[in-house]
Amino acid sequence: MEQFWSSVLAFSEEVTQQVGAILSQQFGKVQATNKPDGSLLTESDQWADEQIRSAIAQKFPDHGVLTEETVHIFPDTEWCWVIDPIDGTTNFTRGIPVWGISMGLLYQGEPVFGYVHFPILQQSFHGFWLENSGLEGENGAYCNGQPIHSSPDDLSTNHLFSLCVRSADILGQPFPCKTRIVGVCTYSFLLVGIGAALGAVEAIPKVWDLAAVWAIVQGAGGKFVSLTPTSPFPLQPGEDYGKKPLPTLVLSRSELASTFEPLVQSVAKSSNSPNLSY
Template identity: 30%
Template sequence: MTPNPEIVAAATEAADIAGRVILPFFRRPLDVEGKSDESPVTAADRGAELAIREFLGKRFPDHGIWGEEFGADRADAEWVWLLDPIDGTRAFITGRPLFTTLISLLHRGRPVLGIIDQPATRERWLGVAGQPTTFTGPFGGTAGCRPCGRLAEAELSCTSPEIFTPADLPRFEKLRAACKRVTWGGDAYGYGLLALGAIDVVAESTLKPWDWAALGPVIQGAGGSLTDWQGRELTLDSPGDVIALGDKALLPEALRLLA
């Protein structure tokens, strides 16, 4: 189901709200706390999520909201917003403009809207089910994945080798060896670059739903694919291994290496 224009407009306004909370903290002294999984969190993460939740909760009181920092509220609703206020907190706290805000809307558990927003560079990707992805930003770029006939010609991106479990890392290494080169870092920003045709493959594991839900509508609307490492559609029950491809023709070869 395609979200109506009111919902799309509210999603973009929510991204604006998050940016206004986040930017005053960027490249400023701030306290960094460690969560139970040892990932960092700041007042910017928490403040941005609270602001989005308040806005969307008032606008759509019958919708559920599920965020990384404050958990789920009515996660069994027909429509559920999935939020990652700062994807790439490590980049954020070290002053690199590669963090993003991720906002997704699920309809009966399937992502039908996704936003990747980089407030410091004013870049935004918007994907809506059944529609082409749109991109806005001051540096140029047009949404649309590029053709890439072979993995040997492919640019691969990944946040960090530390993202993989001991079982998954050897599988990723086979894929990495088959690609032209790998670039580390980027978190969700790398998936946005894939949707601009600058990257061909992103492969990661241990992702949570709020990490990948916004990416699907963006990448699919740009002509690419986002699946698990067995080529299956991602669901809320998926284990967290994700592969994004700008050229869907690469999928059989990539899955063979990741098997």
């Protein structure tokens, strides 16, 4: 199993570096069109999607694939990659350097490995979360090869909490931390994984926003709290995840749930809005 994980890590690093190098040349120079849900799509998204799917098919022919741009039906395969070729397309098109390539590997519908590469920031995150999977290996998370850990700190007004656009209305109530809006779901959650923020909330993430960071952030000691009655994972074969928002709260440690969960409950309601674009 150790050899398998090594090959998965090496493959993810190689693919995201190669794709990221080309995308970096297109960064801030491409035109975008609107998808039916109002989010942006570029030729760069489509090109990166095709490159990553082709690489997976060649290296892991027995693995399924689910991606933001093409394949939304979860396949009936033991292993499946869930891909977001450019997380942060709006930033990518506007010349804002916070955008990344996200690859999550699921086993029996549960994320067990994640890799997210931010080419312009020169940051690459990966992690393993094998709890209750029955697979052999160690949990852990890393940024540029160095271990990362969520913060053990108590709340204070000098700590950070990351919002999404649709969660900004919670600022109408007293809030125990300073807030930030990053505009990229994976990076927002990874800020919790590296200990920079105590929490983050997203109203409308899709499965490709969560799959990789689900493993990385938990490998770093963070906790996910679903703002719907059921957990987003395991994914179910045959189900279409293309239009399914999965409102999620991420915390540096589970003890903070009693403080933050009541404050962000309205986020789950906003996920039902007919306009789900960023």
